[in-house]
Amino acid sequence: MPFNTRNLIVLMVLLLVVTTSVRAIDQVAIQIGLWSSEQLDITDLQVDISLKSSGLAVTASTRKVQLVEPIGQLTNVRLRCDTLRWFSGQLDCLAGQLDFTHAQWGNQQITFKVQSRAEEESYQLTLNGIRIEQGRVDLQANYQQGNWQADLTGQQIELADLVNFVSTYLTEQQLTTLSQWNVNAKADINAKLSGQQQQLNSADVSGKLTNVGFSDPSGSYVGELLAAEVRLQLQADSSTWNWQQTLTIDDGQAYFEPIFLDLAEQPVTIHSEGHFAKENLQWQVNRFGLEQGDSVQATGQLQGKALQLTSLQLALKSDDVDSLYKGWLQPFFPGSSLSRLQTTGELKADVQWQAEQYQFNIDLQSVSISDEAGRFSIENLDGQLGWTNQASVLPIDLSWQSASVLSLPLGGSKLLAEVSQNQIRFTESLSLPILDGKLSLNDFELSLAGEQGMQWQFQGLLSPVSMDQLSSLMGWPELQGKLSGMIPNVSYRDEVITVDGALLLKIFDGTTVIRDLRLQQPFGSLPQLYANIDISRLDLQTLTSTFDFGNISGKIDGKIHNLRLSNWEPVQFDAVFMTPEKDPGRRRISQRAVNNISQVGGGPSAILSRGFMGLFEDFSYQKIGLSCRLMNSVCQMDGVEPTEQGYYIVKGGGLPPWINVVGFTREVDWPELIARLKAVRHSDGPVIQ
Template sequence: MPCRASPWGPLGGQFSAAVLQIGGNASAWLRMQGQGPGWLNLNWRSVAGRWTAQAQGDLQVAPLLAGAGFLPKGWQAQGQGALTARAAGARWAQADHVALHLQGQGLGFSNAAGLRAAQDVQLEMAAAGSRGKTWSGTAQLRWRKGAVLWSPWYWSAPAAQPVSSRLRWQLGARDLRLTAWQIIWPGLGTASATARIPRGGGAARWTVEHADLAAGPFYATWVKPLAAAGGLAADLQAQGSLHFSLDWQGGLQAISWQIGDAGLQDAQKRIAIQGLASQGRWAAQGPAAQASLAWHAAELYRLPVGPVDGRFLLAGKGFSLLHPVQIVLLGGSLRVQQLDGNWSGPRAGFRLAGALQNANLTALATAFHWPPFTGRVAAVIPELRYAQGNLETSGVLSAQAFGGNVLVQDLRIRNLLGAFPILTADVRMRGLQLKPLTEAFHFGFISGVLDGDVHDLRLLNWRPDAFSARFYTVRSPGVAQQISQAAVQNLTRLGGGNGLSGFFQTLFLRMFKTFRYAHLGLGVILHNNVAELSGVGREDKGFVILQGEGLPRVDVVGYNPRVGWSELLARLATAMHSGAQVKTGE
C-alpha cells in the first residue's frame, strides 16, 4: 500500500482488518514505514464495545516534526526515538486511558541564529493518564546525556546520574495543572514545584515550593549567564547552600530564602566574603517583611572588613536598613547610618551614608601595598548614590589625616563593578603635616605644612588618566620649615636632573644635613600620558621646586617641564627607594 503524497515523503505499509458483528468484536493492524520518518506498527482491537490501541515504532525526529508542521521555520532537528504508546476507550471518538513511553537517542536542534540548540541528547520520557470528570495522570523524564544551549543559559547532563523529573498533572476545561512536581539534578540539588497554565491564554503561575541547592553550581549555571560580560557578577564564584521558595506569575510575586555557610569571591580580588548567611522574605504585594544579612569576614578591594550583622525591611519596590550597623574596618569602625534603595525603574540602586572612625593608616597602607604610613584617619561619608553601575555623592566626602583635612567633591564612579571603572573628582587638601607624611617614604625628612588641590581628577581602572594638581607648603606658627640633605637630592631627581645651581650650593649639600626653606611646591598637569611640571616660581629657563631660606641656602630647579607619565613615576620610585631615611628635627 504505497503512499507518495504524504508530508513525510513516500511511505509504504501493510494493512489488515477483521470485523465480527456478533458481540461488536473487531481488530485491525497497520504498519507504515518510510525511508525518512522510520516505521510504526499500530494494533487496534474492539471487544464488547471497548477498544484498545497500541503503537510501537522507531521514528526519525527531523522528518517527523517537519512533516507534522511542528518544526519552526529556520530550525533544524536530528535524532531518533523509540516509541511505545497505548490508548483505550469505550467510544470511538473518546479515549479514557493513555500511556506513552519514548526513548530518544542523538537528539538535537538548532535555530537559525544558533542561540537555541541541543546536541547528542539522550532522554527517556513516560506519561500516563486516565479520564474521569477530567484528565489526570503522571509523567516522568530522565535526561542522561548531551547538552542544551538556550541563550544565555547552557546546561550539560551530569556524567554520573541523570537529571530526573516526575510530576502529577490534571487537564481541566480551563487550565493544565502540574502538581507534586519533583526535580533532582545531581550536583546541583533538588526542588519541588507546581504550575497552573491557562488553556485560553493568560500568564501561567509557577510555584517553587521548596528548593535545596548548592550555591556554587546554581550561581555558575543559572545566575552568572545573566550578568554583563566583564562585570563583577560575571566573575564571581559562590560556595555554600541555598534554600528558597518562590511564586511567579508574569513576574516574580514572592520569594523566601535561606543562605547558610556561603561565600563569594572573584578572581580579581575585588570582593571576597566568608561565612555569608542570609534569610528573609519578599513579596510584590502586601506588608513589608524583614530580612537579615551577615558574614564572618570579608575583603573589598583587598580591604579587610570585619563581621557584619544587618537587619533590613523589604517592601515591594525597595529596602531599608532597620538599624545602624557598626563594621570593624582598618583597626577602626565604619558606621553605616543609612542604607536604602529600590530595584525598579530607571533609577534602581541604593543610597548610603555614614562615618569612618579612628581607622589605622598603617593597615590601609598594608592593604594597598603603599609605603608604611602611620597615624589615624576619620571620614564623614555623605549620601552616596548608586544606580545603573554608577556611584556618586551629593555632598563632600571629608577626612582627617596627617593632622590635616582632605575634602573630596563631585565624586563620581562610572561602571563601579565593571571591568574598567572610571572615577572623577576634585580633591582639596589643607594643613597636612609633612613630617609624618614623609616618614613613610625613604625620601628624606621634610617638616612643614602642605596644602594641595587636584582638579578634574580622572582615574581609569583606578590608575591616573588625567588631572591638574598643585601641592605647596604654607607657613604655620610653631612649625619649622626644614628639609634634609636626602630629601633635597630626591627632589632633584624628581625634577629630572641635578637641579642645583652653583658651586656653593653643591658644597653646602655635602657639608650640612638639614636646611631651611621658604617655599616648596610642585604642579603637575597630566594629559595624554604626558605630565607638565611647574613649581613655586621660575628661574631662567627652569621652574623652582624648592626655594631655600637663610644660610646655607639651597634651591632646587627643574629644567624639563614636560615628561612622560611613566618616566615621572619611575623618578618618584627611584627617589623613594634611593637610600636610607634621614630624620631630623626630633
C-alpha cells in the same frame, strides 16, 4: 462496468455457496474491473478463494486502491489470508499478510490478524511489521460499538521518518512549524491508547530516545546527542485533558538561551501532573518537580494560558551552590560583576510569582562567594534573605564571618533589615570591621523600583584605621598615623556612585577633604573615578619620613582638582602643593630631600651638596611647592615662583644656611615622572663630598 452493491451481494451469496458446498467446489476466482463506493475505488481487483482443512484461503490483488484523504492512493496491493473463517456473523482471518506501495509510506509488507463480528460492531485487529524506513511498528487494536483500544510498539523509529509518515494527517501550519526546526531522534516506544469514535480518551506512552538533536532557526534552543526516557499518561473528558509526565535526560548537551547544560555530567529529571482545558486553553500544573543531582531540586505549581505563564509557586533546594551558580545562574550575568564567581554552600528558596506580583525567600547555609577578579568576597554567609514588590514586609537577618571589597578586608558582621515594595531598609546600623577600625553604615536604603534599575544610599562614619596596616595591605609605602572621617550621603544610580557633600579624612596630622566624588562602573572592567581634593596643613615631617624621601619639616597645603582615574590609574588632574601663607613653624629641609626634589623637578642631582654647602645636613627655606597639570599623559610642571630659566621648587629663606632648588623641565611625560618618583623611593641618598 463498476462493481455496485448488487454485484457485492451476488459475490457474498457466491462465497456462502462455496462454504456450504465445499465438496463440489474447491477453488473460486473472481475478477472485477472497477469497484466504487464512497470510501474507496478499486481498479482491476482479482480475488482467488480456495478451500483448506483449516478454512478458506483468500488472496486479493489490485493494481490501485483509491482511499479517501488523507490516506490517498495505494498501488500494487495484495492481501492474503490463509485461514479465513466466516460463520454465524463472524469473519476471522487468523493469519494474513497485506502488501502495498504508498507515496509516503513506501513499500509495506504487513502481517495481520482480524476477528470481526459485524452485527455486534466488534472488531479485533493485529498488525505487525509496519515499516517506517528502518524502524518497525506493531499494532493491536480492539473496537466495540464505537469504543476502541490500541496497543502500539515502535522500535528504532527515526523522528524525521515518523513526521514524513504521518505528514498526510498534519495541517499546513503544523508542517510549516516543523520545517522551521531541525529535529532528529531515534525512539523505542510503547503506547496504550483508548477512545471513542475519532476521540482519544486516554494514552499511556513510555519510551527511550537516543541521538536526540534539535535547533530552532535563531539558535536559541539547541540540543545534541541527548538520551532520554519518557513516560506520559493522558486522560480526557469532554472539556479537559489530565496528564502525568516523567522525563529523564542523562546524556548529551542542551542550550536554552542563555543556559547550557551538560546532561552527561548532571542528568535532569522533570516530572509533572496537571490538566488542560480544551476550550479556553488554560492549564494548571498541580505538581511540578525538577531534579539535577546536588545542583538543584525544585517542586512547585504553575498556571497559565496557551504559551503564557500566569502564576508560579516554587520551592527550591541546592546542596551545591557552586553547581547551581555555574549551571543555572551565571549565564544570566554576562560581562557583569557577577559573571565570574567562586561559590560554595547550600541554600533553600521559596518563590511566589504572578502577573506584576512576586516575592522570594532564601535560606543561606555557609555560603561563600568570591569574585575571580578579586573585587569582592564574602565568607560563611548564613541567614534569611527576602525580596518582594508587594506591600507586605519580609525580614532580612544575615551574618557572615568575613568579607572584602576591592582587596580591603572586612570582618564579620550582622545585617538586620526589612524589604517591601522593591526596597530594602536597614532596621539597625551595619558595623563593618576594617582592620583595627570600623565602618558604620547608617540610614541605608536600596531600591529596585522604577526604570532606573538598582539605586542605594547611606551615610557613614569611619573610626580610626591604622595607616601602617592599610598601606601594607594596599602595597603602598609604610604610612603612619590613623585614617578616619565622616562619610556624608553616598548614593548609587545608573552604575555611578556619588558622594554628596564632602568626605572628611584625617591623615598625616592634617585634614583632607574630598568633594564631587563620583565612581562610574565600580565593578566593571574599566571603572572611572572623578573627584576634587583639598589638603590642609599636612605635616611634612610625618609625610617625608613615611616615604623615606629625606627630612622636611613644616606644613603644606594642596589641591588635586579635576581628578580622573581610569581603571585606578591617573589620566587627568590639576595638582598644586604649596607652603601655607601663614605657617609660623620651623621650616628645614635635609640634603637628601634637596637632591630628591631636584630629580623630580628635572634638575641635576646633588650639585648643591658639593663643596661648602655639603658640610650642612639641612637648610632653612622660605617656602616649598610643586604643581602638575596632567593631560594626555603629559605633566605641565611649575613651582612656587618663576626664575629666569625655570621655577623655584624650594626657595631659601630664614636663618642661614638656606638653599634654593630650581626646576628646569616644564613638560614631563607622566610615565617618566612616575619613573623618577620610583627612582627617588629606591635611591640610597646623595653622596656628600
